[in-house]
Amino acid sequence: MMMDAEREKARLRSERWRRAHGIGPRRSAQRPWLAEGVSRSTNGYRRRKRTQEAASVARTRATLDHAEAFAAALTRDLARCAALERETDA
Secondary structure (H helix, E strand, O other): OOOHHHHHHHHHHHHHHHHHOOOOOOHHHHOHHHHOOOOOOOHHHHHHHHHHHHHHHHHHHHHHHHHHHHHHHHHHHHHHHHHHHHHHHO
């Protein structure tokens, strides 16, 4: 069996060889929290997402308000046309 010192020496030799050949450390070694399933999302990301969603809701509301105003104007115009039609028939 390998002694601890030999194992460490072999590990370092292997790591040097890998680095020399352009092979970087494994992703789990770079970011151990990924192996544990821990999210590292920043609050800035969440805040930006929340702001974008709020802006989207505001745009949708504005569009619906505009459509409602347009429908109300059309209803008024139709009522006025119907009243004029009744006057001309009478």
